[in-house]
Structure formats: structure tokens, C-alpha cells
Amino acid sequence: MAYRTHLMVCTGTACVSCGSFKIKELLEEEIKKQGLDDEILVVGTGCQGFCAQGPIVVVQPDDIFYQLLSPEDIPYLVEEHFLKGRPVKKMMYTPPGEKTHIPTVNEIGFFNKQRLIALRNKGLIDAEKIDDYIGRDGYNALIKILTAMTPEDIINEIQKSGLRGRGGGGFPTGIKWEICKKSEEFPKYIICNADEGDPGAYMDRSIVESDPHAVIEGMLIGARAIGAEQGYVYIRTEYPLAISRLEIAIEQAREYGLLGEDILGKGFNFDLEIKQGAGAFVCGEETSLIHSIEGISPEPSQRPPFPAESGLWGQPTNINNVETWANVPRIILRGADWFSSIGTEKSKGTKVFSLVGKINNTGLVEVPMGITLREIIYDIGGGVPNGKKFKGVQIGGPSGGVVPASLIDLPVDYEKLTEVGSMMGSGGMVVVDEDTCMVDLSRYFLEFTSDESCGKCTSCREGSSAMLEVLTRITEGHGKEGDIEFLEELGYAIKDASQCGLGQTLPNPVLSTIKNFRHEYEAHIKDKKCPAHVCKALIDFHIDADKCVGCTVCAIKCPVKAISGNRKEVHIIDQSECIKCGICKTVCKFDAVTVE
Amino acid sequence: MPKLNIQDLEEIRKKVRKAALLREGISNAKITVHMGTCGIAAGARTIMNTLIKIVEESGRDDVIVTTSGCAGFCSREPMATIELKGETPVKYSDLTKEKIIKIFEEHVLNGKIVEEYALALGSEREP
Numbered sequence: 142m143a144y145r146t147h148l149m150v151c152t153g154t155a156c157v158s159c160g161s162f163k164i165k166e167l168l169e170e171e172i173k174k175q176g177l178d179d180e181i182l183v184v185g186t187g188c189q190g191f192c193a194q195g196p197i198v199v200v201q202p203d204d205i206f207y208q209l210l211s212p213e214d215i216p217y218l219v220e221e222h223f224l225k226g227r228p229v230k231k232m233m234y235t236p237p238g239e240k241t242h243i244p245t246v247n248e249i250g251f252f253n254k255q256r257l258i259a260l261r262n263k264g265l266i267d268a269e270k271i272d273d274y275i276g277r278d279g280y281n282a283l284i285k286i287l288t289a290m291t292p293e294d295i296i297n298e299i300q301k302s303g304l305r306g307r308g309g310g311g312f313p314t315g316i317k318w319e320i321c322k323k324s325e326e327f328p329k330y331i332i333c334n335a336d337e338g339d340p341g342a343y344m345d346r347s348i349v350e351s352d353p354h355a356v357i358e359g360m361l362i363g364a365r366a367i368g369a370e371q372g373y374v375y376i377r378t379e380y381p382l383a384i385s386r387l388e389i390a391i392e393q394a395r396e397y398g399l400l401g402e403d404i405l406g407k408g409f410n411f412d413l414e415i416k417q418g419a420g421a422f423v424c425g426e427e428t429s430l431i432h433s434i435e436g437i438s439p440e441p442s443q444r445p446p447f448p449a450e451s452g453l454w455g456q457p458t459n460i461n462n463v464e465t466w467a468n469v470p471r472i473i474l475r476g477a478d479w480f481s482s483i484g485t486e487k488s489k490g491t492k493v494f495s496l497v498g499k500i501n502n503t504g505l506v507e508v509p510m511g512i513t514l515r516e517i518i519y520d521i522g523g524g525v526p527n528g529k530k531f532k533g534v535q536i537g538g539p540s541g542g543v544v545p546a547s548l549i550d551l552p553v554d555y556e557k558l559t560e561v562g563s564m565m566g567s568g569g570m571v572v573v574d575e576d577t578c579m580v581d582l583s584r585y586f587l588e589f590t591s592d593e594s595c596g597k598c599t600s601c602r603e604g605s606s607a608m609l610e611v612l613t614r615i616t617e618g619h620g621k622e623g624d625i626e627f628l629e630e631l632g633y634a635i636k637d638a639s640q641c642g643l644g645q646t647l648p649n650p651v652l653s654t655i656k657n658f659r660h661e662y663e664a665h666i667k668d669k670k671c672p673a674h675v676c677k678a679l680i681d682f683h684i685d686a687d688k689c690v691g692c693t694v695c696a697i698k699c700p701v702k703a704i705s706g707n708r709k710e711v712h713i714i715d716q717s718e719c720i721k722c723g724i725c726k727t728v729c730k731f732d733a734v735t736v737e
Numbered sequence: 738m739p740k741l742n743i744q745d746l747e748e749i750r751k752k753v754r755k756a757a758l759l760r761e762g763i764s765n766a767k768i769t770v771h772m773g774t775c776g777i778a779a780g781a782r783t784i785m786n787t788l789i790k791i792v793e794e795s796g797r798d799d800v801i802v803t804t805s806g807c808a809g810f811c812s813r814e815p816m817a818t819i820e821l822k823g824e825t826p827v828k829y830s831d832l833t834k835e836k837i838i839k840i841f842e843e844h845v846l847n848g849k850i851v852e853e854y855a856l857a858l859g860s861e862r863e864p
Contacts (some may be wrong), residue, residue: 143789143790143792143793144756144759145785145789145801145802145803145804146803147756147759147760149760166844179783180786180789201759201760201761201762202759202760202762202763202801202803203762203803204762223804225772225773225774225804225806226770226771226772226773226803226804226805226806227770227773227778227805227806263763265757265760266760272749272753273751273753273756273757275749275753276749276750276753276757277757278755278756280746280748284743284746287743288743292821340857348768364743396739397746398740398741399741400738403740404742405742405743406742406743407741521821552803632835677831683861688778
């Protein structure tokens with residue numbers, strides 16, 4: 142059947158939670174009702190990236206972008222656009238602060254500055270149909286390595302491309318493969334690390350949800366290069382949609398003989414198995430992950446020996462992250478020279494970031510290495526909402542650090558981020574504005590890491606709790622002289638004394654905020670003030686006598702009845718009763734409630 | 738499903754190529770059928786259905802068929818605009834099934850404008 146139009150409905154996790162399955166169902170129903178079901182095909186795709194605007198439908202070939210759809214919109218949309226050919230303006234995207242809508246994907250700033258390698262199939266294929274993947278050059282790289290390349294050629298190509306691990310460490314992928322290939326021990330294993338654990342990060346989940354075959358094909362290529370016949374995808378059980386799409390993809394690849402024995406009749410054997418993890422942060426660390434697959438307690442082990450020499454069940458094992466694997470087929474197909482022409486001197490290709498926090502265009506973006514933070518935050522991200530001031534961006538999750546606003550023109554690559562005390566990490570970008578308290582933000586990350594520490598090393602286990610205790614004390618208004626210096630000293634000690642990446646990086650959010658926002662820590666400790674008005678112990682609400690008209694709304698809404706005053710008279714907040722919930726400030730129409 | 742060899746895989750790719758190209762918006766020819774209420778009343782649906790059929794039969798995977806609203810010249814509906822890559826769009830009016838087949842064969846497949854059915858060259862633009 143030939144369809145004239147394809148409706149690409151985003152069914153990534155974010156859009157699904159906004160009701161996109163319902164939208165898809167209604168579209169199919171309405172299209173059938175209008176008798177258009179033999180001309181218009183409705184396709185469910187993986188995450189299209191612009192999560193803030195979900196549910197999303199893109200109309201192809203016209204490239205028209207519909208967003209924030211609700212079930213009530215669908216009958217009108219189908220009749221107007223698909224029956225009568227009149228695209229519906231009011232369902233199109235309008236950038237914040239502007240009045241004119243933008244009809245097509247290509248014209249939207251969020252999309253047109255991106256450069257897609259790992260996410261090249263996003264929004265263009267149905268992740269549950271292997272044929273869709275094949276139609277977009279899928280498994281072409283597999284054909285190439287089985288017919289025209291030796292394992293050495295593959296490794297050379299990957300090395301030449303300059304691809305580095307996208308999971309956080311940034312280790313050169315080709316070198317990792319070569320070490321594993323050199324080992325004479327058999328069997329060898331390869332693993333895909335899909336245990337994405339950073340709060341606010343969902344790059345890997347989206348890649349698996351939108352293009353699972355790219356990961357499978359990447360692993361097939363890696364397996365051929367190092368000589369492995371068995372692979373595992375270690376994925377957290379909190380990713381049900383990703384797991385189900387991956388299961389379907391593996392099943393389809395087996396049916397086509399792209400996994401299993403004698404693949405494509407070329408005498409190459411390889412099969413894949415999914416291992417679900419329970420979502421412990423430490424399992425993202427490769428030796429812990431291996432222990433988890435082996436069925437023992439996921440504590441990290443001393444390296445060396447590295448997994449490439451002695452990994453899963455003591456055998457040579459190569460682990461790469463989801464995004465790294467998804468890059469591999471494109472490098473093989475388009476060549477190392479093409480890949481290495483993108484990016485900076487030491488960081489090649491692109492990186493996927495999840496752009497979250499105080500940003501207009503929340504979503505998933507893939508950008509060339511070397512792009513500036515300004516381009517990511519303003520051109521793609523659309524800036525900070527509600528006219529607030531941009532304060533910085535936390536990159537690399539609980540292991541990373543904050544890059545302050547003064548460094549907004551920093552080119553983003555592995556080296557530059559490390560230089561300024563942050564790190565690439567897996568690619569979480571949390572944007573913070575003037576209303577974010579940096580001490581509170583550090584406390585949040587420390588709470589996370591001290592909770593997730595496996596407890597093996599004293600430095601990490603006890604050190605994180607001690608840091609958390611001091612940070613909590615500071616935010617509660619009991620900070621003392623010497624706390625900052627103590628946090629710094631302890632932070633560096635934890636980095637030095639911990640065995641795995643979790644402990645070695647957990648002080649980073651604290652150290653980087655002390656470095657860049659020391660005055661905020663000092664304000665909390667010395668002046669007992671929270672400049673961002675976040676820490677409740679350090680703020681008071683007052684009613685401005687000049688502005689209060691005595692409307693009584695705040696007194697009525699106050700949950701603890703801490704506000705008194707007669708109608709048409711100035712109201713007063715009883716500080717001993719006030720719980721600092723901020724409701725009075727929100728409900729006051731006269732802007733009379735102030736925070737100090 | 739038996740296991741595939743390389744040739745089988747290439748066959749599948751060929752089969753699904755059209756869908757992939759359509760989603761990428763890659764085309765050498767774009768046919769727009771004007772589907773306002775007037776167009777539909779005058780028989781634009783027949784034109785659309787015929788086009789979908791003949792495009793498929795032609796085996797061409799680089800031809801896009803799409804719709805737009807009323808072209809504003811209701812008395813001459815059904816109408817269609819044909820735009821070959823890099824060339825000026827041509828509007829055809831008073832279409833019938835037979836006319837659109839002829840236009841497709843001569844203009845889309847062979848690049849020769851069917852002058853007897855053509856209403857105008859070019860598309861109206863915002864000033």
C-alpha cells in the first residue's frame with residue numbers, strides 16, 4: 142500500500158506520559174472515519190527530543206510540526222489538514238515570547254542547530270519495525286564489515302575516527318577494543334551499559350526507545366572486531382518501554398538471522414541477552430555492572446585488571462555505553478574521516494545532552510562537540526523561562542560540576558569541561574537560574590550520592606554522609622566558620638581515597654559550586670541569608686504596608702492561619718507561626734508579600 | 738521467516754525505501770491536490786485516489802503527493818499543482834481522472850508541461 146502522508150507520532154516515554162498513545166489511537170480512528178486510512182499512515186516513533194512540547198506529531202513529507210496536542214484537537218486536525226489540506230496554525234509551535242507560529246521542523250531553532258548521528262533515526266522510524274531501520278541504511282554497516290573489512294580494519298577505523306566513550310569517562314573506544322581483541326582468552330563478552338543513573342538524564346533511554354537496532358548493529362560490529370559471540374545489554378528495570386522495544390528488536394533481528402549463528406551466511410555468530418538491573422547508581426560503574434550480571438553484590442573491584450583483560454566471569458569483556466554503540470554503525474558506513482571532521486581536536490563527533498531544569502525548551506539534543514554553551518542554552522534551549530537570569534548549568538549529574546554564567550561561551554568538549562571543574566559525564570545538563578540556591582543544589586546531589594554509595598570504601602560511605610551533614614546544617618542556618626574549608630578538604634580526600642568513579646567524583650558538585658559561588662556559601666554561613674530565597678530557615682516573609690490593600694486573600698489562604706488583619710487594613714505575618722510555604726506570595730495580587 | 742542473506746536484506750531495503758524517502762521529505766516531484774470544500778465537491782478525491790494509484794504503479798519512489806487548501810479559483814476545481822525539482826510550479830485546472838493520468842505521464846514522468854490543461858505558471862506568494 143502506498144501512503145501519501147505519514148504521521149510520525151512521538152511515543153517516547155515523555156510524550157507517552159502526556160498521553161501520546163491516546164493521540165495515536167484517536168488519529169487512527171478519525172482517519173478511518175474520514176476514509177483516509179488507505180492514504181495516511183500513523184506511525185509511532187521513539188523520542189523526537191522536544192519533550193517540553195509533547196504530545197508531538199510530525200506530518201511527513203511536509204515536515205509540519207504539531208505540538209501540545211490534546212485528544213479534543215484530533216477530529217478538527219484530521220478534517221482540516223488531512224482531508225482538506227489546510228495545516229492548522231494554532232497547533233503549531235510558537236517560540237516563547239514570540240507571536241508567530243513556526244510550521245515546519247526545519248525552521249524551529251530547537252531542531253535546526255542539532256546534528257544527528259546517534260539520534261539520526263529519531264522520529265523517522267517505528268522502533269518496533271526492523272524494516273523501517275533497514276530502509277534507513279540499517280544493517281548496511283554490518284554487511285560492510287562482513288564482506289569488506291577484517292577485525293583489524295574495524296578497530297583501525299574506530300581508532301581513526303576518534304570516538305570516545307559517551308558514558309562519562311571519555312576513554313578512546315578503539316583502544317578499548319584493541320586491548321580486548323589482543324587477549325587470547327575465549328570466550329569473550331561484550332556489554333552495552335544502559336544503566337543510565339544520573340538524575341535528569343535520559344539520553345540512553347531515548348536511543349534505545351527510538352532506535353534499538355542501531356545499538357544492536359553497533360554491538361554486532363564490536364563483537365566481530367574483538368571476537369566475541371555473546372553480548373549483554375544491562376538496562377535498568379525502571380525503563381519498561383525501552384526494555385520492551387529492545388526485546389522486540391532482538392526478536393526481529395533473530396528472525397532475520399541478524400543475531401544467532403552464521404549471520405548473513407558469513408560464518409559469524411553472535412547473540413544478545415538483556416539483563417535487567419534494579420536501578421542502583423553504582424551499577425553504572427563497569428566492574429559493579431559485571432558483578433551484577435554475575436548475580437553477586439554490585440560492589441566495584443580494583444582495576445587493573447581492567448574488564449578488557451578480566452571481566453565477566455573472569456573473561457575478556459568490552460563494555461561501552463548505549464550512545465557509543467549507536468555511533469559505531471555510522472562511523473563504519475560513512476568512514477572515520479567523515480566522523481573526525483566533526484568536533485574539536487580531541488573530542489570528535491557529536492554528543493547527546495538532556496537539557497532540563499530552568500530552560501524553555503526541555504528536551505533531548507544532539508550537538509557537535511565544540512558547540513558553545515550559549516548556542517545550546519539560547520539558540521536550541523530557547524533561554525531561561527519567565528525572564529529570569531541565567532546563573533549556570535550543572536553538567537554531568539552527581540559526578541559533574543556547575544559551569545557558571547560567566548563561562549557561557551565555553552566550547553563544550555571533554556577537555557574544556559574538565560578544565561573548568563565540570564565534566565562531560567553521560568550528558569545531563571541541568572540549567573539553573575537566579576532562583577536556584579547553589580548550596581541547596583549541592584546538598585541535593587550529595588543526598589543522592591550518599592544514598593547510592595555501595596558502602597565498600599569508608600571514604601565514600603562515611604565521607605559522603607559527613608559532607609551531607611555539613612551541607613544540611615548550612616542550609617538550615619547553622620553553618621559555622623570553617624565549614625567551607627572542611628568541605629573542600631574532605632572533598633579532595635574522598636576523591637583520592639575512593640576506589641570507583643562514584644566516590645572519586647561525588648564531591649564535584651560541592652567543590653565546583655564552592656569555586657564558582659563561594660559567596661553564596663558565605664552568605665548562608667556568615668550573614669545567615671539565602672540569596673536565592675530557597676533555604677526556608679534563612680528567609681522571612683513580610684507584608685509591605687504600602688502595597689497591602691487588606692483584601693484578606695492571604696489570610697484566607699494561609700494554611701496555618703499565621704496572617705492576621707481586618708478587611709481594608711494592612712495585614713501582618715506572625716513569624717513564629719509562619720511555615721514559609723510561600724502561598725501568600727503566590728496569591729497576593731498586589732505584589733505586597735516580600736521575601737528577605 | 739528464513740534467515741536472510743545479504744541479497745535478501747538489500748531486497749527489503751529496496752521495498753521500504755519509498756517510505757524512508759517520504760519521511761525525509763526527499764523528492765524530485767511534488768504534486769499538490771487542492772482539497773478545499775469546493776475542490777472536494779468538484780471531485781478532488783478522485784484525483785487524489787487516482788494519483789496515489791498511478792504513482793505507485795509507476796514505481797517512482799521520489800514523487801510526493803500532498804494536499805493543500807482551496808486554491809482560490811473555485812470555479813476551476815479540481816486543481817493540482819505540479820512542482821518538479823528546480824522548476825517553476827505549474828497549476829492545472831478542471832481536472833478529471835483522464836487528464837491527471839495524462840499530466841502525470843507527460844509532465845511528471847517526462848518533464849513536458851501539458852499546456853492545454855495548464856492554468857498558470859508559478860505560485861502566488863506573500864508580498
